Amino acid sequence: MYQFNYHKPTSVEEAQALFKAVEDGMFLAGGQTLIPTLKQRLAAPTDVIDLSGIAELSGIEVRDDRVSVGAFTRHADVADSAEIRRVLPVLSALAGQIGDGQVRNRGTLGGSVANSDPAADYPAAVVALGATVYTASRSISADDYFKDLFETALEPGEILSRIEFQCPTRAAYRKFPNPASRYATVGVLVADFSGDIRVGVTGAGPCAFRATALEEVLREQLSVEAVETVEVPDAGFNSDLHASAEYRAHLVKVMTKRAVADLLKA
Numbered sequence: 001m002y003q004f005n006y007h008k009p010t011s012v013e014e015a016q017a018l019f020k021a022v023e024d025g026m027f028l029a030g031g032q033t034l035i036p037t038l039k040q041r042l043a044a045p046t047d048v049i050d051l052s053g054i055a056e057l058s059g060i061e062v063r064d065d066r067v068s069v070g071a072f073t074r075h076a077d078v079a080d081s082a083e084i085r086r087v088l089p090v091l092s093a094l095a096g097q098i099g100d101g102q103v104r105n106r107g108t109l110g111g112s113v114a115n116s117d118p119a120a121d122y123p124a125a126v127v128a129l130g131a132t133v134y135t136a137s138r139s140i141s142a143d144d145y146f147k148d149l150f151e152t153a154l155e156p157g158e159i160l161s162r163i164e165f166q167c168p169t170r171a172a173y174r175k176f177p178n179p180a181s182r183y184a185t186v187g188v189l190v191a192d193f194s195g196d197i198r199v200g201v202t203g204a205g206p207c208a209f210r211a212t213a214l215e216e217v218l219r220e221q222l223s224v225e226a227v228e229t230v231e232v233p234d235a236g237f238n239s240d241l242h243a244s245a246e247y248r249a250h251l252v253k254v255m256t257k258r259a260v261a262d263l264l265k266a
């Protein structure tokens, strides 16, 4: 790890002002990605701006058919939230499958969605649940948020403040976890909004995306058999030591079938 200056602001405004004032700043949330990156000297910021002192970034609010989760809310708090379990159980179930207990006790929603690791779980929920990503100055719809590998619509220095998820009639998430880290080799969230189906996929491509061909077929007929009729091309999919692109395409179909089966049982 290289040396850096450490700051702990207490408001978003202060954090943003610090980011502007320093030479090369980085925000720190749960540190589950950033700290290993610093330790391996893959990043060398002059200043680390810790977001943990900003109370307004944490918390869960349920309003009508929407759930708003503050960026600094830990995965464990989403997994354990009675309120989220009541109105959006798929989100707490997904959060409960992230990594292990230590990772869930430190990692945050905002850190995960700002980082946009191609194998992270939350991005599947962001796209499938038609979420809105809020920063201090604007809102970004899920369909416009994920851009590419570790690339999002956030501008440098922009702080993700909260994410608002829509509650579907029913939904289910299935992932094929990496046996070591539990990251999603492929994860699929299928959500039914009174017949309007959204399918969010993570792990397969450089960033999370909606599987529109699957959505169209499932809108016609919400069944496991309907998924079988869809070809999932592997063009542009990730290929690494964990899984080939072809295998990931196969997993998209298998995870979608499992999610649809779960959803129909719900």
Ligand SMILES: Cc1cc2nc3c(=O)[nH]c(=O)nc-3n(C[C@H](O)[C@H](O)[C@H](O)COP(=O)(O)OP(=O)(O)OC[C@H]3O[C@@H](n4cnc5c(N)ncnc54)[C@H](O)[C@@H]3O)c2cc1C
Residues within 6 Å of the ligand: 026, 027, 028, 029, 030, 031, 032, 033, 034, 035, 051, 071, 072, 075, 097, 098, 099, 100, 103, 104, 106, 107, 108, 109, 110, 111, 112, 114, 115, 119, 120, 121, 122, 158, 159, 160, 161, 181, 182, 183, 184
């Ligand atoms: C062993 C291990 C296993 C894991 N398994 C899984 C898994 O199964 N599924 C999964 O989804 N994830 C997994 N993770 C990732 C983890 O859950 C965290 O979500 C992830 O590391 C990022 O969240 P964080 O709060 O730790 O962010 P940090 O590491 O603190 O930050 C990550 C990046 O996001 C930026 N950032 C953080 N917060 C904000 C904000 N509010 N606004 C703007 N930028 C911000 C930081 O500057 C940094 O660039 C795993 C991690 C580890 C170490």
